[in-house]
Amino acid sequence: xxxxxxxAIQIYRNLFSNQIFKKTWLVIGYIDIxxxxxxxxxxxxxxxxxxxxxxxxxxxxxxxxxNKGGNTDYYGYVVCGLISWAWISALLTxxxxxxxxxxNYIKTSNININQLVWAMAWKHTIIFLHNLVLWFCYLxxxxxxxxxxxxYIFITLxxxxxxxxxxIGILGLFYARYRDIPxxxxxxxxxxxxxxxxxxxxxxxxxxxxxxxxxxPFYYMIQSIRAPLMGNLITxxxxxxxxIYFILSWTLAASLFNFKSRNLVFWx
Amino acid sequence: MNINLKSVNVDMPVFYSGHNRLFxxxxxxxxxxxxxxxxxSSTLWVQALKNLSLEIRQGDRLGLIGHxxxxxxxxxxxxxxxxxxxxxxIEINGKVGTIFGNESNLSNELTGRETIDxxxxxxxxxxxxxxxxxxxxxxxxxxxxxxLPLRVYSAGMTARLFAALITSVHNDILLIDEGIGAxxxxxxxxxxxxxxxxxxxxxxxxxxxxxxELLKQYCNKGLVLEHGEMRFFGPINExxxxxxxxxxx
Numbered sequence: 309x310x311x312x313x314x315x316a317i318q319i320y321r322n323l324f325s326n327q328i329f330k331k332t333w334l335v336i337g338y339i340d341i342x343x344x345x346x347x348x349x350x351x352x353x354x355x356x357x358x359x360x361x362x363x364x365x366x367x368x369x370x371x372x373x374x375n376k377g378g379n380t381d382y383y384g385y386v387v388c389g390l391i392s393w394a395w396i397s398a399l400l401t402x403x404x405x406x407x408x409x410x411x412n413y414i415k416t417s418n419i420n421i422n423q424l425v426w427a428m429a430w431k432h433t434i435i436f437l438h439n440l441v442l443w444f445c446y447l448x449x450x451x452x453x454x455x456x457x458x459x460y461i462f463i464t465l466x467x468x469x470x471x472x473x474x475x476i477g478i479l480g481l482f483y484a485r486y487r488d489i490p491x492x493x494x495x496x497x498x499x500x501x502x503x504x505x506x507x508x509x510x511x512x513x514x515x516x517x518x519x520x521x522x523x524x525p526f527y528y529m530i531q532s533i534r535a536p537l538m539g540n541l542i543t544x545x546x547x548x549x550x551x552i553y554f555i556l557s558w559t560l561a562a563s564l565f566n567f568k569s570r571n572l573v574f575w576x
Numbered sequence: 577m578n579i580n581l582k583s584v585n586v587d588m589p590v591f592y593s594g595h596n597r598l599f600x601x602x603x604x605x606x607x608x609x610x611x612x613x614x615x616x617s618s619t620l621w622v623q624a625l626k627n628l629s630l631e632i633r634q635g636d637r638l639g640l641i642g643h644x645x646x647x648x649x650x651x652x653x654x655x656x657x658x659x660x661x662x663x664x665x666i667e668i669n670g671k672v673g674t675i676f677g678n679e680s681n682l683s684n685e686l687t688g689r690e691t692i693d694x695x696x697x698x699x700x701x702x703x704x705x706x707x708x709x710x711x712x713x714x715x716x717x718x719x720x721x722x723x724l725p726l727r728v729y730s731a732g733m734t735a736r737l738f739a740a741l742i743t744s745v746h747n748d749i750l751l752i753d754e755g756i757g758a759x760x761x762x763x764x765x766x767x768x769x770x771x772x773x774x775x776x777x778x779x780x781x782x783x784x785x786x787x788x789e790l791l792k793q794y795c796n797k798g799l800v801l802e803h804g805e806m807r808f809f810g811p812i813n814e815x816x817x818x819x820x821x822x823x824x825x
Contacts, residue, residue: 335697343683346725416676417699418657485591570660574588 333423336410337430355438359394363387363442370507382509384452384538389506391439392533395432396526397501399472400493403428404479408490411576421569425477433469443537455539464532464542464550471554474561481568484575500526525549577670577748577779579632579655584664586625586650586804612803624650625661626804632780639795639812640784641819646801648784652676652751655782670780673747688722688729688737689713700745708744715740715770717763732763739767746777753784788816 345351367386376382402409406428413419446452483490504526513521521527528549535542612623625647632638640648653659654666656674682691692712696705713722716736726734775781775794785791791798791812798815800808800822808818 330701332698332701335694339682339686339694343685346683346685415658417674418672419698571589573659575591 330423332419333426333430336413336423336427337434340427340431341434352438355435356441359387359390359439360442360445363390366390366507374508374512381538384446385509385534386507387442387446388452388534388537389530391436391442391537392530393501393504393506394439395436395533396529397497398432398435399476400479400497401490403432403472403476404483404493405490406476406480407484407572407576408480414573414576421572422477425473425480428476428480429469429473452537453539457541458536458539460542461533461536464536467550467554468529468532471550471557474557474565477565477569478561481565481572484572504530506530525553528553577634578667579630579669579749579780579782580665580667581628581630581654582665584625584628584630584654584661584666585623586647586654586659587621587662588624588650588659590620590622624804625654628664628804628806630799630806630809632782634779636797637775637781637795638783639791639798639815640782640801641791641798641815642801647804648801649753650804651801652753652782652784655749656751668749670748672749672751673742673745673778675742675750675752684727685725687725688716688718691726691737692741695741703745712737712740712744715766736763739763740770743767743770743774746774748778749780749782750775750778751782754786791816 341352345354348354350357363383363386367383370376370386371382374382406424407414407421410424410427413424414421443452447454503521504524505521510518510521522545528546531546532542532550534540535546612626613620628651640651642648650659652674654661655668656672656676657668682694686694689709692709693705696703696708716722716733718733718737721729721733726737729737771794781794783791783794795812798808798810798812798819799806800815800819802822807822808815
């Protein structure tokens with residue numbers, strides 16, 4: 309019993325405390341963004357712009373498809389959905405490739421790999437904040453309403469981001485060890501985009517399909533961000549999802565990551 | 577300051593599709609290069625270091641000698657904490673600094689000045705980079721190039737920057753893998769003076785090189801490795817002799 313407690317403490321010490329205060333991850337994540345926009349005129353504005361272009365072109369076509377011409381809600385729905393989706397797709401692709409992307413650090417220095425996991429999470433938090441600019445634009449344009457429920461974003465978003473840290477670590481190990489997985493995920497990503505309610509709304513479903521979408525974990529992830537951004541209430545099942553996601557991530561994924569990360573350098 | 581290795585083994589798993597087919601019958605027995613290769617159930621292993629016990633004490637300047645793939649770099653990486661050992665015990669007392677080639681971990685899009693700044697923030701977060709920046713910039717003689725991105729630098733210019741960067745902080749234990757010489761002749765002479773000064777602070781040096789001249793200049797002890805095993809450990813001149821006589825035989 310005593311030993312298992314000390315092991316548990318060790319796991320969290322590795323993933324969380326002493327290394328993280330060194331702030332190395334803040335620098336690595338920041339450099340990553342800075343360098344990728346060097347030489348471009350608009351710079352990091354491209355982050356915001358690319359999701360904005362997606363949202364505008366999709367709403368232009370789909371409002372007619374779904375007969376939502378007069379429904380301003382739909383514009384906000386699509387843009388908030390795409391902002392959330394941008395983060396989720398990054399979680400499954402770039403964040404999962406964290407160790408492959410940062411392999412230079414691992415192969416040439418004894419940097420603590422948790423720093424790299426945190427750096428990747430931080431980088432995509434910055435990108436997410438860039439995309440929130442779009443939300444402000446839509447808010448000013450009157451396409452989105454803010455209510456008291458909007459404040460829930462300050463609870464749901466941190467839960468989602470913090471829960472994802474061990475997930476990034478464990479995805480990173482799997483992606484580095486089994487190189488087929490990132491390729492498989494990348495090819496499934498487009499399907500995921502279309503079966504998750506981002507362009508369409510759940511009340512458009514009838515029959516058995518009305519229940520199937522509830523099995524999609526990414527629906528809850530999206531909804532955790534989209535609902536408060538649109539000023540809507542977060543459902544009870546969504547809170548349960550966040551709770552379970554948080555617990556599973558910081559127990560199962562965190563300990564698995566801790567035990568399997570030793571041989572990482574040989575997989576790169 | 578000391579480094580203590582007790583029967584250290586390093587087995588590196590090799591993963592790539594198709595290894596089962598290609599390495600059914602390993603034929604590495606009479607080879608001149610590489611470590612031993614072993615296969616267990618489904619995994620292919622390279623035995624990079626075999627049962628290595630070694631004590632490196634304060635004041636030791638150890639030169640690593642051996643054929644390509646003898647385990648020199650692996651040993652350096654084990655000491656640096658980059659590669660874990662599969663079995664055995666390793667104890668290191670002192671702050672370790674490494675010179676592993678000149679390539680940057682950072683992006684070529686960053687300017688020289690940013691590279692210096694970020695390098696300190698990432699690898700030496702406890703040190704204020706400003707106090708070292710001017711010293712590094714003046715030593716490299718890069719002038720206004722320091723504010724241009726690294727991708728416009730020539731190979732020699734990049735080498736100058738990293739040579740200066742790595743030798744700017746004093747470490748107790750210094751690990752060097754090949755390439756001590758960097759840049760043109762004028763810079764090499766200047767750099768060798770800087771390295772001498774740097775070495776007076778480092779109490780242990782471990783260097784891998786194929787240049788006997790360089791090893792004789794900097795090292796007082798030598799370790800001969802062959803296929804991951806220790807063949808000789810003693811004074812540098814005897815170690816070089818042991819290695820060269822083995823080649824003639």
